[in-house]
Amino acid sequence: MSGTGRRPTLKDIAAETGLSMAAVSYALRGLQGTPETQARVQEAAERLGYQADPVARALASGRSGSIGVLCASLEDLWQQRLAAALGRELLAPDRNAWIIDSAGDADRQLQLAQHLVDHRADAIVVIPIDPGAKEWAKIAQQAAVIAIGDALPAAKAKSEVLFDNEAGVSTALRRLAGAGHRSVAVLSPSRRFEVERPAEEIAQRIAFGLKLKIRIVPCPHDLAGATEVARTVLTSTPRPTGILALADSMAFGVYAASAELGIKLPDELSLLGYDDQPMSQLLCPPLSTFHWPLDELVADVVARVTSAVDTNRRVRRTTVEPTLIERGSVAAPPSRA
């Protein structure tokens, strides 16, 4: 009797059970109805293989049960790792995660965020957010925005997990200065996102305090691009004796370039990474870098999402701290010839 080929709808269940569509809708979600009714509806739904249509539901209710994970650039290994972990952890029976990539374009980031809002995403996780844009305020009032990496400006209801770049950069530069370095290059993600500015300002300020001469060089995440930038830095005179790469993927480029140029790590050049990619420990010498508590971060974000969706309450702000992992890519600079 039931096999019409068409996928079953609420109406079919209503017909099956002799109830109204409204009653079925409520019962299926456990919102109303006697236990007996709910059971009867459940049973019919299962028998017919009913699956709610998310699109119709989204249109009617304004919510969708899906979470957007909006990455600034999936070329960044750290973002890849974080996004993958979030995708996995956010998956739940009643909820799923869409990962999308704004490919390094700040305008596109906003546009995609709006797109997520249009799709009735319950929450949007942005890594890292471009705090320059004021439009976030508008988006934040339509969906729960969880900003990772930097502060969300002008949005009243904030939910933010910040990276303590102050601590990271400061520790890094101190470490290099402590080893005796006086001139270091800082490889920094390109400035398409304003987000990086603060890290650079921090770097400048700290370097000044340490009497360190630093040079900030924008650098892409892909190996070929990073290698090229590193090559340029390493062939400039005077050549810096230390490099801080604000992403391990950029540090990889330094390995490649210094191998090419016959520069020996760490004796002739010290190098510090920033986000402890798994393979960093396999390099020769193993890369000294920073560990950020990824699992903790992911758990925190999941909790925020859950709380934002269920209770509409926004957690305020937490900060994630880095730990320096010494592995052998930093040494004293070569004594002046």
Add this chain to the structure above:
Amino acid sequence: MSGTGRRPTLKDIAAETGLSMAAVSYALRGLQGTPETQARVQEAAERLGYQADPVARALASGRSGSIGVLCASLEDLWQQRLAAALGRELLAPDRNAWIIDSAGDADRQLQLAQHLVDHRADAIVVIPIDPGAKEWAKIAQQAAVIAIGDALPAAKAKSEVLFDNEAGVSTALRRLAGAGHRSVAVLSPSRRFEVERPAEEIAQRIAFGLKLKIRIVPCPHDLAGATEVARTVLTSTPRPTGILALADSMAFGVYAASAELGIKLPDELSLLGYDDQPMSQLLCPPLSTFHWPLDELVADVVARVTSAVDTNRRVRRTTVEPTLIERGSVAAPPSRA
């Protein structure tokens, strides 16, 4: 006059222009109406800042303009890279890509595919597909399914990009055998997906022809897990003299374990990777591995998606060939003591 705060809908444009909603709908999409009408509607839409609601559109039309990229396991670096590239390339004014991760679970893969269908995805790119499940046929008739990595069974309208694992595995084993190895371990993605079986069968068959003793060991993609598997393999007796890792990420585990155990690459152990991750060339010794034409693959997939969506025609099947990149992690086995 126009600023009601509410975001503008078709109805608002209809009111603005004095046309019916239907006329506006057609005109906006350039389907009907005189050029003059279309221009008038365009103008009003822009003035009001109208943006079509994708959810309502999807409900009414059954199409959504979005493409799902369904990854079996985003832990695999190769999948990460491919998904990121696809996400970037599939993005277009009228189209966007959602990346989702089934976290290594074949049931979940199907379930998420169904979910994408429910969301009216125009096409679904699956990497790699689990060809064991017959349910794909059902899904393929609701959306264009583009299978990457293995053949989609039982689906009439096929669109597939296959990896020539036969060539890859064969070349790899021949290379090891040619170097004098007699006993090799093959690290293979765990079998949660049936997809890997063919590669294993191929390996067995080829090994037999080469008089090679091989042992197939399931292995996870994350560094810690891969290291543990590698450790087990390398402490078993007799210890294989060569390892073929069917993913570079697994090869990384071999580097870690052999460093731990004091086994020198390549003199005491030869190692072959499978998917040329950028950082593989930075290891000591650099990993010999296979290059698969990623850019070509991505372009091919984008073309398939476009053609499937626009013309509803499905391209048949292409195969992607690997190239062995020799870099120094393979040598003759140590002479028997």
Add this chain to the structure above:
DNA sequence: GCGCCACTTTGAAGCGCTTCAAGATGTCAG
């Protein structure tokens, strides 16, 4: 037995857009 209350059930009105079939308008041949 009546009225009140708490709860379940229902009809109907959307959500914002597409699309079908019918109506309106205009063009051109005869």
Add this chain to the structure above:
DNA sequence: CTGACATCTTGAAGCGCTTCAAAGTGGCGC
């Protein structure tokens, strides 16, 4: 000037679900 035809335009019916307000049900105290 009429009829046939091609186009443009429109009203209305959905797409499948939620939700509001009204209607129905039963239990309980008095």
